[in-house]
Amino acid sequence: MAGSDKNMIRVHVLTGAVLTGCFVFFCFFYRYHIWFEEQMRIFLLTPGYFMTYLDKPAILSSFISDFLTQFFYLTGGGAVVITVSLFIFWFLVKKLNIPEGTGRNAALYALLPVLLSWIALMDFEFPLAAVVSLIISVLCTLIVRGIRNRLIRIACFFVLLPVVYLAAGSTFYLFALACLSYEISGSGMRRSLSLAVPAIIIMALIPFLAMDLFHLTGFQAYTWISDSKRNPRFLHFLPMISLVPALIAPLFVKRRRTQAPAEESRSFIIVVFAALAVLTGGVTIFADFTLEKILKLDYEASHENWQKVCNLASRYQLRNSLASYYTNMALGKLGLLPEKLLEFYQPAATGLFIPVNADENYLTITFSNEVYWQLGDANAAQHSALLGMIFSPHSRNVRLMKRLAEINLVNGQYDVAAKYIRILEKTLYHRKWAQNRAKLLMGWKLLPEASWLASKRDIIPVNDRLKLAGDYKGTLKMLIDDHPGNSMAVDYLLCYDLLSKDLDSFTADFRKYYRQHGIGPLPRVYQEAILMQIAAGKFRHEEFPDHMFNPGNIRRIADYTRIFAGNDGKGSALQKDFGTTYWFYYHFASLKRE
Amino acid sequence: MNIYGMRYLYGLIFGMIATVASSCSGGPEKESISPDYPRIYPDYVNVTIPVNIAPLNFMMGDTCRRIIVRIEGKTGSIQVRSGNKVRIPIRKWKKLLEANEGDSVYVSTEALIGNNCVRYRRFGIFVSTDRIDPYLSYRLIEPGYEVWNRLTIRERNLTNFSERILADNNLTGDGCINCHIYAGQDPGISFFHIRHSRGGTIIQRNGIIRKINTRTDSTVSAGVYGSWHPGGRFIAFSTNVIIPGFHTKGDRRLEVYDTISDVVILDTEKDHVISSPRTSLRNSFETFPAFSADGTRLYFCSAAAARMPENYKSVRYSLCSVDFDAATGKTGQSVDTIISAYGTGKSVSEPKCSPDGRYLLFTSFDYGNFPVWHEEADLHLLDLRTMTIDTLAAVNSHRSDSYHSWSSGSRWFVFASKRDDGMYGKPYFAHTDSSGKASKPFLMPQRDPSFYDMFLKSYNIPEFSKESTSFDSRDIRRAFGKLEAEKVTFVKN
Structure with a gap:
């Protein structure tokens, strides 16, 4: 077997190992991130829904990525989608054949942006749309490069520049640079400049014009990835930036001789170690396994597996207020809150309620309705759920829309519940849920599915009062006044006093409310x-x-x-x-x- | 078969195709005639519309597989075949309406529901000769209580479906933008607020933009709810400390109340904020000012001050008025109570005078000053000549109807109604005839009739204008970034 063939096999094995590693990571070590991502979005396959993507650039990549994100709902679906996306990305970058003509192995080099994309995807705020954008840009580059006639090729390049910006956002820089380097490589200075200068001017002008067209700030127009991440960070551009040196290299580096087999082996080993180092560093710095555990608690809580939440909390022993929030909720549901309260980390009363204010991110705002829902304060749950939806990507998501539908069913506000249910009926994986809930709009008493509705109605407030946001004690007292048997609310109130070290209030509240x-x-x-x-x-x-x-x-x-x-x-x-x-x-x- | 036989055969085939196509195509198993009007959304059955309105596209439920709609007037007709959504061609629609101005057009609907072809009772749409102002501005906001994320103020062309953004909070530091108000439907004069450290009240005159900080050391707050004087020099503002409170019972959500409020006048020429003791009483809450059409009186809502939130249910606002001198910007000495909350047991909010000076439209509800989340909030029409109140039974719904504004001809008004679901406010238009009789309102039409079904924002503070405004979000971005807010001087009346 020739040396280069051997090397190619090694590269493909390495690529396979990287992609398998990626699948395993997202399937087994990051699965709750993946599930949560799906819950934070909604996708409807309707023409009207597609029209909502026309408001901002990166139309196609945002639409495709939201379409793909719905498959995150399936076990392993997210890992498959990410792995296949990264494989396509690798395959297309490999086809770019960079660093062109320098004797380096393009397939091997193509692994670098893939690795960096994997690392970036560990960041909760890095949208899949960014990877899809890169794929679109590289694909367009290959299409343009494939045109044999230089004049037509250049004309297509200029025509596609704004199109790629509209379709894929700021990754059109990659398209521009890759096409330019291809044209300029080996050309004379004058010919190069006559192409590069107008191209760079147009490249700079497109986002400038997009500012007015799409109502963006200058920073947003020049860095736009997706509407779900309006102000991206440097990390989010690393996969694209990693390709730049290789695209520029042919302009400066002379063609090298083909590597000898021994040299190839040496290079390969170096690359393997470099890849391992990049991956290890990336996982160490960017993978958030604490959040993964919290999302697991959240997942089990959303399925009302309260004992499992307690068991997991015992195992994890996280010193984190979100973990405490779910642990306390589970203890409260099991009636164990005052028994086991201090066996877990308690960050004062912030482990009982999540404050909803401008300092919080949409993740915590999303969680904040859960405790109100479990306690029976449907209106407070609605308030938190609506805020969570407002601050989630695109201001719409499946999880909170479901919650809002349930809340309004409980409150007897059927018309607005029907609105949310109608939207959910147009989703791929939440349609069944919506159809089941739609039955409740017609006559819930007749249906066995309505038992949860009846039990919620048994504990929601019956008297109207006015309270301020963040009045946790007022909420709990109101719930107990209306339903003295709401033992979870009693325990929350007394534990709130204790965790706030307000023993006088505890004494008064214990005398007044404790009936067990x-x-x-x-x-x-x-x-x-x-x-x-x-x-x-x-x-x-x-x-x-x-x-x-x-x-x-x-x-x-x-x-x-x-x-x-x-x-x-x-x-x-x-x-x-x-x-x-x-x-x-x-x-x-x-x-x-x- | 001879040539005549062939023609006969072709005629027969064509006739059969035409018959099938003109009824519910797709092979209905049975046909029936319904004595009822079709259940269409939006509900355009027997409404009055202006001749210059965009096509009233509508839809039927998901079970409807196909619709054939025929809209005919004395002159002309349109036929539309479609799935469950009816999109009327705009040119044909305009031609039909213009040909039948001052008369009704009638809509016949056949719908294939399951395998049953149903012919519904024909309904009419009266095409009024009174034109509606062709532009409507509004804010789009999620009905998320006191918090916002993405806000825009937009302008919709009511004669077609085009819409553009006048201001976007993405370009103004994510601050709240609110209350875009024209001076007498004149697109050349308007204001709105940007709540941000670099914000202020944006005042535009013929596209030239100023940014004014209306807050002074002697006023409660910067200007909040405002109304232009018809002369375009003065703006009456309320200054309020506004608190959002949360209801605990399911059918109510939010209560927005003031703990202190006054009414002041902003002189945009001298940059003075003029305060009068008549509109800034210590023991009263004054809010929602509105000038009369001729600018000689200032209407406002007033309630006896009370400790809040303990007494939130007992605070009811009366409609009051005071003389206004447009030469000096000063208010008169005596305040008249036009509608007494003590007499009616209801609260008055958002008074708006018709441009012809004949009527005053206001919102009436059980208590407080913020009717948006009050299901009982209804629009009432006060005839300023006879001082009689029409409770507008044809206009109001069982849910909140508020945030209204007049068209310049005084024959149309728009309001935000939550009648569909209690959560999302939508703009409805209602016609009043020369005697003040209002007709059934209709929802602002959209190109896609299912638009509202999927839309998760509320239409807030709809305001008519006679023409398109000359500014847009670029101007606002520049004003926000480059203009320093002008300061105003506090002056006592």
């Missing part, structure tokens, strides 16, 4: 707080029958007090034995920025 005095002891965190309040004279011991306290707890508070006093209030001596007690939280927990 059974025959056994109180939940652990309540016992610990009440013992503190008894010691402080805020509760009378007679208010609580002995069986409400675990005898061990009474001994432990005495031990805690003794050690606390004996160590001048230092926490280190207490951490081991009392680290998960409310006493320790009360004395030593302080909120730090994550």
Whole structure:
């Protein structure tokens, strides 16, 4: 076998390994990112929906990528779509045959932008549209390069410049550069300049004109990738930038001799190590496995697998407010919140509710409705869900539209529920869900599917009040006042007091709202707080029958007090034995920025 | 077969094809005649329309496989065959309307629903000779309570389907843009606000743009709800501290209330903000100012101040007025109560005088000053000659109807209604005849009749103009980036 054939096999094996690695990564290590991406978008295969893409550049790449993103819904679908997209990208870049004529292996070089695209795709905000844009630009380059007649080729290049911008956004720079380098390579200075100068002027003018046409800022017009990422970061351009040196190289580097087999092997090994280094560095820097775990919690919570959420939270032990948010929600649903509250990281009360304000990103705003929905405050859930939808890419997404449909079904606002359901009926994978919900518009009492609706209606507010945004305690009190049996709301209220270290409010709220005095002891965190309040004279011991306290707890508070006093209030001596007690939280927990 | 036989055969075949094609093609199993009007969206059954309106495209439900629509007047007719969406050719439509101006055209509908071809009861559309102002500006905003992301103020040509962007908050630092108001439907004079550290009130006169910071140390806030004096020199503004509150019960969503508010006058020539004790009482909330058509009176809404939000349900606004001197910008000494909230038990908001001075259109609802999320909010028409109120039963719906504005001929008004779903506001047009009788309103037509079904924004503050405005989003981007906001001086009346 000739050396170059051997080398080609090695390159294809390496490419196969990279793409397989990519598939495995997105299928098994990043699958919750992928699922969440799908939920953050909606795609309707209707002419009217396509028209909405005409408002901004990158029309075709945005449309195609949103079309493809709907397949992220399927298990492994996202990994397949990404891997196939990257394979197509690699194949087309390989066809560009760069660095042209320098003796380097084009197939090997084509792996670089693929690797960088993979790394960029780990960033939650890097849209698939960026990869599709690159594919469109490279494809157009190949089409133009394939034209034999130089004049026609140049004419096509100038005609396609604005077309590629409209279709693929700012990756048209790649198209322009690749076509220009092809034309100029080997040409004289005068001939090169006569082509390059007008091309560069037109290239600079197109985004300038697009500013007015598409109502973009200058920065946006020159960097536009997709409407879902209006102000991209440097990382998002790395795949494109990585091709630039190779496109320019033929202009400066003289044709090299073909490499000897030994030299090829050496080059190949270097490339393999370089690829590994790039990938390892990329994964280390850009892969967010904490977010992946949070998205897994979110996924299980959305399927109401509360025990699984608790188990995962125990395993992960994340020190993150979003993780706490889902953990607490699951504990609340299982009735275990006051028992196990301090077994998990608690960033004060921000682990109970996610604040919705301008400082939050759309990810957290998207999550914020979940707790209201579970607690029964349908209107607050609607408020959060609408805000989440407003701030999501294109201001529309499947997940929150479903939630809004459900909320309005619960609230009896059938007309607006029907609007959302009609939209969802036009999706590929949420049609069935929508059709099931559409039945509820006609007569929900008759249907077995309506049990969730009835149970939600049992806990939503019955009296109208006015509250301000972020009035969490007001929300909880209102829910309990209307439905005293809403034990999740009671636990949330009391734990909110405790996590805020507001023991006076806890005392008052406990007296007013806690109705679950059974025959056994109180939940652990309540016992610990009440013992503190008894010691402080805020509760009378007679208010609580002995069986409400675990005898061990009474001994432990005495031990805690003794050690606390004996160590001048230092926490280190207490951490081991009392680290998960409310006493320790009360004395030593302080909120730090994550 | 001879030549006559062939002709007969061809005639028979052609006749059969024509018969099948002219009824519900596609082989209906049965035919029926419905005594009802067709259930079309938007509902254009028996509405009154202006002769210069764009085609009223409509659709039937998804179960409808095919429609044949025949629109005919005394002179001329149009036939449209389509799927479940009817798109009427614009040229034929205009020709038909012009030929039948002042008369009705009638719409016959046959629809193939499943395998049943249904002929519906014919309905009429009255083509009024009163023309509507051809341009409408509005803000598009997600009905997301107090928060926004992407906002645009747009201008729609009502005689066709073209639309352009006048201002886009993507170009103004993502700040809120709101309240684009013309002076008497004159596209050459208008204002709107940009809420941003580089923002201000944008005032355009014939395309020349100024940016004014209407906030002073002596006023509650910068200008909020505003109304141009017909002379184009003064703008009456409310200055408010606005708080959004959230209802807990399902059928209500948001309550927007003021904790303090006054009405002031901006003199755009002298850059003075003129405050009068009559419109800035300490124990009253004054808001939603509106000049009379002749500019001699200033209407505004006023309620006794109360502690908020505790008393939000008991704050009801009356309609008041005060003399206005256009030479000095000063208001008179005595305030008249035109409609007393104590008498009606209802709150008045958003008064707007018709350009001929005859009527005042306002929103009436249970309490507060912000009717957008009040399902009971209805439009009422006050005849300023007889001082009688028409509750506009033909116009109002069971959901919020508010944010209205008059066309320059005083025969048409537009308003934002949430009647379809309670969430998304859409612009409806209603006609009033010479005696003030209003007709059934119709929804602003779209090229694709299913447009509203998929659209997730509300139409906010629709305003007519006689011509297209001469500025666009580029001018606003420049004004935002390059102009420094001019300061104003506070003057006491």
